[in-house]
Amino acid sequence: MEIRLEHLAGPDAGIVLLGLNRPSARNALGRGMVGEFRQTVADLRADRDLRVLVLHSLVPGTFCAGADLKERADMSTSQAALFVQGLRAAFTELEDLPMPVIAALEGAAFGGGLELALAADLRVAGADARMGLVETSLAILPGAGGTQRLPRLIGPSRAKELIFTARRIGAEAAGRLGLVDRVVPAGEALAAALALAREIIPNGPLALRLAKQAVNRGLDLDRDSGMALEEACYAQVLPTQDRLEGLAAFRDKRPPKYRGE
Numbered sequence: 190m191e192i193r194l195e196h197l198a199g200p201d202a203g204i205v206l207l208g209l210n211r212p213s214a215r216n217a218l219g220r221g222m223v224g225e226f227r228q229t230v231a232d233l234r235a236d237r238d239l240r241v242l243v244l245h246s247l248v249p250g251t252f253c254a255g256a257d258l259k260e261r262a263d264m265s266t267s268q269a270a271l272f273v274q275g276l277r278a279a280f281t282e283l284e285d286l287p288m289p290v291i292a293a294l295e296g297a298a299f300g301g302g303l304e305l306a307l308a309a310d311l312r313v314a315g316a317d318a319r320m321g322l323v324e325t326s327l328a329i330l331p332g333a334g335g336t337q338r339l340p341r342l343i344g345p346s347r348a349k350e351l352i353f354t355a356r357r358i359g360a361e362a363a364g365r366l367g368l369v370d371r372v373v374p375a376g377e378a379l380a381a382a383l384a385l386a387r388e389i390i391p392n393g394p395l396a397l398r399l400a401k402q403a404v405n406r407g408l409d410l411d412r413d414s415g416m417a418l419e420e421a422c423y424a425q426v427l428p429t430q431d432r433l434e435g436l437a438a439f440r441d442k443r444p445p446k447y448r449g450e
């Protein structure tokens with residue numbers, strides 16, 4: 190298995206860790222791994238108990254080395270096109286997961302490896318992480334969403350500079366650009382991602398899903414359409430038991446207990 194899932198229990202119930210585990214190729218994304226990844230994401234989509242997903246690597250020193258360049262060398266042009274289409278779809282499926290997704294980056298995240306992290310909602314990096322959209326150095330371009338997600342995240346000219354130069358940058362520089370949300374000491378990215386997840390899981394699960402939807406889908410809309418989307422999302426939390434529980438907990442001065450209903 191090149192993808193490993195771990196469902197946390199006890200106070201961390203609701204947090205699932207998705208671990209990339211292909212040490213021999215530094216988690217390079219080959220056909221097998223991408224197939225497994227897409228199946229896993231499809232399964233997670235249907236998991237009503239999943240509150241926060243954390244992506245990380247089980248391979249020391251590497252988050253993900255991007256597309257499998259050895260496999261690519263044996264592909265025909267049309268096979269390569271099909272593969273990239275599948276990878277692009279895989280990351281969009283990840284981005285479209287209804288619950289918050291946090292990527293914990295340690296070590297190298299290049300090409301498709303960084304594009305994977307860009308499809309998460311939040312990114313935490315260990316100080317030794319290195320990342321870049323290096324595709325133009327291979328005479329290709331980012332093809333798994335990088336040309337679309339990076340400029341939306343850090344702005345078009347900063348994204349173009351990184352893509353045109355194929356520059357590999359460290360965690361601190363990535364933090365300054367807003368490419369990662371926080372930088373922590375090397376080796377502590379997973380712990381920091383878990384700390385973030387623990388801040389999220391007490392909150393209303395339906396509210397979290399709808400807030401994610403409102404932000405993600407609203408980003409590509411004009412203001413008034415975005416407000417209409419927000420209203421439509423809000424309308425879905427109004428009739429929930431959890432909303433009444435939130436009000437009751439406030440009244441009773443106790444922590445709320447949300448059930449996602």
Ligand code: COA
Nearest residue numbers: 213214215217254255256257258259297299300301323324
């Ligand atoms: N595709 C296929 N195999 C890859 C790979 C990739 N993207 N990245 C690394 N590997 C393989 C190496 O070929 C090597 O295999 P070998 O043992 O059969 O020679 C093995 O993984 C270990 O790689 P190595 O470079 O020795 O490890 P490292 O820890 O010194 O460096 C990286 C790791 C990720 C920094 C480095 O491998 C690298 O830069 N990879 C290419 C990343 C890239 O350009 N990705 C963009 C794709 S568009």
